[in-house]
Amino acid sequence: MARMATTRxxxxxxxxxxxxxxxxxFPILWMGLASFKTELEAFAIPPSFLFFHxxxxxxxxxxxxxxxxxxxxxxxxxAGGSTLIALLIAIPAAWSMAFSPTKRxxxxxxWMLSTKMMPPVGVLVxxxxxxxxxxxxxxxxxxxxxxxxxxxxxxxxxxxxxxxEIPRDILEAARMDGATIGRELVxxxxxxxxxxxxxTLLLNLILAWNEAFWTLNLSTSSAAxxxxxxxxxxxxxxxxxxxxxxASTLAIAPILVLGWFSQKQLVRGLTFGAVK
Amino acid sequence: xxxITLQGVQKSFGPVHIIKGADLDIADGSFVVFVGPSGxxxxxxxxxxxxxxxxxxxxxxxxGKNVVDTPPAKRGxxxxxQSYALYPHMSVRGNIGFGLKMAGLPKGEINxxxxxxxxxxxxxxxxxxKPRELSGGQRQRVAIGRxxxxxxxxxxxxxxxxxxxxxxxxQMRIEVTRLQKQLGTTAIYVTHDQVEAxxxxxxxVVLNGGKIEQYGSPLELYERPANLFVAGFIxxxxxxxxxxxxxxxxGAATIGVRPEHLKIERDGAGGWQGTxxxxxxxxxxxxxxxxxGPLGMLTARYIGELxxxxxDRVSLVPDPxxxxxxxxxxxxxxx
Ligand SMILES: Nc1ncnc2c1ncn2[C@@H]1O[C@H](COP(=O)(O)OP(=O)(O)OP(=O)(O)O)[C@@H](O)[C@H]1O
Ligand SMILES: [Mg+2]
Numbered sequence: 001m002a003r004m005a006t007t008r009x010x011x012x013x014x015x016x017x018x019x020x021x022x023x024x025x026f027p028i029l030w031m032g033l034a035s036f037k038t039e040l041e042a043f044a045i046p047p048s049f050l051f052f053h054x055x056x057x058x059x060x061x062x063x064x065x066x067x068x069x070x071x072x073x074x075x076x077x078x079a080g081g082s083t084l085i086a087l088l089i090a091i092p093a094a095w096s097m098a099f100s101p102t103k104r105x106x107x108x109x110x111w112m113l114s115t116k117m118m119p120p121v122g123v124l125v126x127x128x129x130x131x132x133x134x135x136x137x138x139x140x141x142x143x144x145x146x147x148x149x150x151x152x153x154x155x156x157x158x159x160x161x162x163x164x165e166i167p168r169d170i171l172e173a174a175r176m177d178g179a180t181i182g183r184e185l186v187x188x189x190x191x192x193x194x195x196x197x198x199x200t201l202l203l204n205l206i207l208a209w210n211e212a213f214w215t216l217n218l219s220t221s222s223a224a225x226x227x228x229x230x231x232x233x234x235x236x237x238x239x240x241x242x243x244x245x246x247a248s249t250l251a252i253a254p255i256l257v258l259g260w261f262s263q264k265q266l267v268r269g270l271t272f273g274a275v276k
Numbered sequence: 277x278x279x280i281t282l283q284g285v286q287k288s289f290g291p292v293h294i295i296k297g298a299d300l301d302i303a304d305g306s307f308v309v310f311v312g313p314s315g316x317x318x319x320x321x322x323x324x325x326x327x328x329x330x331x332x333x334x335x336x337x338x339x340g341k342n343v344v345d346t347p348p349a350k351r352g353x354x355x356x357x358q359s360y361a362l363y364p365h366m367s368v369r370g371n372i373g374f375g376l377k378m379a380g381l382p383k384g385e386i387n388x389x390x391x392x393x394x395x396x397x398x399x400x401x402x403x404x405x406k407p408r409e410l411s412g413g414q415r416q417r418v419a420i421g422r423x424x425x426x427x428x429x430x431x432x433x434x435x436x437x438x439x440x441x442x443x444x445x446x447q448m449r450i451e452v453t454r455l456q457k458q459l460g461t462t463a464i465y466v467t468h469d470q471v472e473a474x475x476x477x478x479x480x481v482v483l484n485g486g487k488i489e490q491y492g493s494p495l496e497l498y499e500r501p502a503n504l505f506v507a508g509f510i511x512x513x514x515x516x517x518x519x520x521x522x523x524x525x526x527g528a529a530t531i532g533v534r535p536e537h538l539k540i541e542r543d544g545a546g547g548w549q550g551t552x553x554x555x556x557x558x559x560x561x562x563x564x565x566x567x568x569g570p571l572g573m574l575t576a577r578y579i580g581e582l583x584x585x586x587x588d589r590v591s592l593v594p595d596p597x598x599x600x601x602x603x604x605x606x607x608x609x610x611x
Contacts, residue, residue, distance in 0.1 A: 169361035172328050177375035177422070178349040187374070191365045 028252075035059070035245035042241035058246035066229060068250055075225035075251075077140050078215070079208035082147035083201060089148075090155040091197075097156075098163035099171070109160065112153040120150070120213050131218060140223045143215055147208045155204055162196025199265040202258070206266075209255045226251035277339050278429035278462035279304045280325065285334035287320055294320050296486045297334065302430075302464065302479075307456055310466045311473040311509070312483035318466045319434055321483070325464065326432050327351050338429060349378075354423040355432040358439065360415045362407040362422075368394070369403045372421045379426070393425040396455070413444045424455070430462035437472065445469075449476060470512055474498075482506050504606040507532050513563065513575045515600070522571070528601035528609055535577035537598035540564065540590055547593035550574060552586050566590060 033049070034042045041052045062068065097105045127146070128137075136142030166189065174188045212227040219228055230251050233244040259266060280302040287295040294317050302308050310318045323329045325336060327348035335342050343351050354375070362371050373390045381389075394400045397417040407415055416436060423431050436452070437445045453476050456463045467473055473480050474494045482489040482497065482505070489509075490502040501507035507515050515532045523531045541547060550568035562582040566574045576592050584590065601609040 167359065167361065169357045169359050170363060172348075173355070173357060173361040173422075174363070174374070175328070175348050176326065176353070176355045177426075178378040179374075180349075183378060188363060 031245045032249055034242055035249045037242050039240055039242045042245070058242045059250070062233075062243055062246045062250065066232060066247075068229065068247075071224055071226045071229040071251075072254065074140060074143075074219075074223055075209055075227075075254075078143045078147060078223075078225050079205050081140070081144040082151065082208050083204045085144065085148045086152050086155045086204060087197070087201060090152060090159050090200075094156050094159035094163055098160050098166075099168075109157065112156060116153050124217060128217065136218075138219045138221065138223045142218060143223055143225070146214045146218065147211055150211070150214065151204050151207055154207070155200055158200045158203070159196065162193060162200070165196075166192050195265070198262075202262050202265055206255055206259065277304055279337075279339050280430060280462065280464070281335075281337040281340075282325075283335040283337070285321070285324060285336060286332045287317075287324055287329060288332045294486050295324065298488050300481065300488065300491060302462060304462055305460045306478040307453070307463045307465065307476060308479050308481060309473045309477035310464065310481045310483055311468060311470065312489075313509075314468060316483045317486040318468075318483055322355075322432050322434055322464060322466050326353055326355050328355075352429040353432055354426050354428040354430075356419045356423050356434070356436045358435045360407075360419040360439075362415060362418055364407055367404050367406060368399060368410070368418050368421075371407065371418055372399075372425050375422065375426045389425050390421075393421045396424070397421050412440055413448065416440060416448060420452070420455070424459065424461075428461065430464060431456070433463065433465040435467055436465075438467075438469075445472075452476070470510065474510075480510075482509060484509075500608070500610075501600065502608050504530060504532070504602050507600055507602070507608075513577065516574045518571050520570070523601075526599065526601055529604035530602040530606075532600040532602065533594040533598065535563070535575040536579070537595040538574070538576040539593040539595065540576050540578055540582065540584070541593060542584070542588075542590060545591070547591040548574065549589070549591050552584060552588045552590060555585050555588075557581060564590065566592060568592070 035058055036054050036056065037048075037052050038055060038057075041048060097109065131137045131142055136145070170188065170192070171184060174184045179187065209225075210227075212231075215225050215227045216231055219225070221228075230244070230247050233240060233247045280300075282298050282300040285295060285298045286293070298321060310321060312318055320329065324331055327343065327346060331344050334344075336344055338351060338353075363374065366374065369387075369390055372393055373386045376386045376389060391400070391403070394403055397420060399414065399417055399421060402410060402414060402418075407418065410418065416439075419436065433452075437448050440448060449472055452465075465472075465476060477494055479491060479493055480497055481491050484505050490497060490506045492500075494510075497506060497510045501510060501515075504517070508517070511534055513535050515534050516538070517530050517532050519530050523529055539547070548568050548571055550566040550571070552564050553567045553573070554565040556563040556565075559581060560579070562578040562580070562584070564576045564578070564582075564584060566576060568574045574592060576590075603609055
């Protein structure tokens with residue numbers, strides 16, 4: 001009896017999980033499908049799900065009209081650059097807060113997180129003016145800088161929780177074994193922190209890749225990443241659903257592939273170290 | 277060599293004094309056990325000796341040299357942690373050899389020493405496993421292997437057996453004692469298990485509230501406890517304490533008699549009269565918990581089986597040679 005009840009419960013929750021997953025995935029699927037339709041079929045009512053005239057002409061048009069590779073390159077530089085710099089700053093910061101906390105450490109952590117609660121649009125004008133004065137508008141450096149600063153609190157928080165999980169005893173054992181701080185770092189801490197570092201890196205890459213507010217507002221063409229590239233398809237010329245879909249599919253493809261291959265790390269990252 | 281001396285060692289965490297001036301002389305090659313109730317500062321004292329905490333006052337001498345400003349790595353001690361603290365990403369070989377690698381020994385020599393240590397501890401078949409693939413007892417042995425391979429001046433153990441089951445504890449207890457005698461290395465061992473303390477130690481340090489209550493051999497502590505605390509802490513079941521008229525007659529504020537030093541008489545007229553409230557029959561021993569009216573509850577131990585039961589009246593006669601007397605400050609009175 002009990003066992004039957006559990007199997008049924010497992011079946012129901014499995015079905016629910018699939019249904020929920022499908023619901024979440026559906027817009028992406030629909031976008032992918034629409035990118036292979038003609039503009040007319042793309043907003044036909046009733047919509048056709050699979051039986052339409054499959055075409056790749058949208059992709060050709062998109063590549064012709066705007067330089068995908070240029071924008072993709074910008075995205076890679078901006079997401080990668082901001083993530084690397086954020087990690088370089090965050091590792092020592094999280095480190096010292098996890099291993100030699102002071103009375104104010106908790107406050108600093110909270111304060112950092114509180115900066116993420118402010119709507120970015122609130123500081124758009126001052127930042128825009130600063131960027132204008134320093135000639136950072138539409139520059140890769142400018143975007144790397146703003147995304148790095150924007151994500152820094154999250155990166156520090158994540159690393160802090162990972163470092164906190166490393167038992168102090170093990171570090172003390174290394175000290176008793178005669179390891180200097182440098183060697184403790186290389187032989188003991190880093191290998192133990194790698195899973196946490198990896199998931200932080202991945203999550204931050206994705207956040208930076210998808211970031212739209214600052215990239216749209218602070219760049220126009222030469223530094224514009226893929227977000228600007230997508231946005232250019234919902235322009236005053238009118239909405240081109242099929243082409244917009246093709247552009248979006250192209251824009252998210254790299255990150256989707258990355259996400260697929262790093263699922264495990266990501267799940268660990270998203271649970272913020274709560275699950276071992 | 278591994279001669280350790282503490283001189284007025286103090287430790288405070290913020291405003292709280294945890295160790296209130298400890299003086300101790302630990303002879304080279306001896307096995308010293310720190311015992312005391314939870315929170316009395318055993319771990320803190322051990323960590324001060326290890327150098328994992330800085331002293332707030334006093335001196336720690338290792339072989340005559342003050343080491344209070346020496347980092348842990350340079351003190352030449354090795355420590356076995358309660359949690360084992362093995363490096364999870366290294367094999368058993370890597371774990372045991374890590375200290376030697378840090379000391380810059382050549383690979384061949386490291387391997388030779390690691391394999392010798394593993395052989396002593398029956399770990400040879402597991403050398404290439406990761407800690408998570410070992411049982412608790414095996415992990416414990418790896419932690420001990422890591423400590424012995426460096427041939428330190430002294431071993432520091434912090435409740436190393438407390439995560440093991442009862443049978444394994446006894447076995448490891450014997451193994452650790454044998455190993456220490458064989459190596460002749462000084463050992464300081466923290467536990468709150470009395471049996472471990474009594475069986476393993478050459479000398480026991482009884483700590484209470486950050487103070488050393490008594491330092492002596494197990495039998496000294498059993499036979500001549502310095503004060504009420506040690507008298508009550510060492511020995512199981514606990515010593516019986518009696519105050520009032522009976523104590524005054526003997527010129528003391530409190531007198532104490534161990535359960536095994538009370539002679540049990542079925543219907544004697546002398547001694548301390550009472551009614552058995554619980555009788556425990558273990559076959560090898562019989563424990564009686566006797567309600568002795570104004571004297572309170574008394575515990576008596578009989579070696580062997582004694583056919584007495586709850587409700588029976590008995591009289592308990594203390595062995596006059598074995599009555600401990602304490603003044604009203606709790607200190608033992610001698611003579
Ligand atoms: N880092 C610290 N900061 C503040 N107080 C501490 C710190 N470490 C220990 N203490 C306090 O010092 C006291 C002694 O702790 P310690 O760990 O030495 O006890 P113990 O005798 O080892 O106890 P147990 O048998 O439970 O392990 C405790 O009251 C503890 O709360
Ligand atoms: Mg302790």
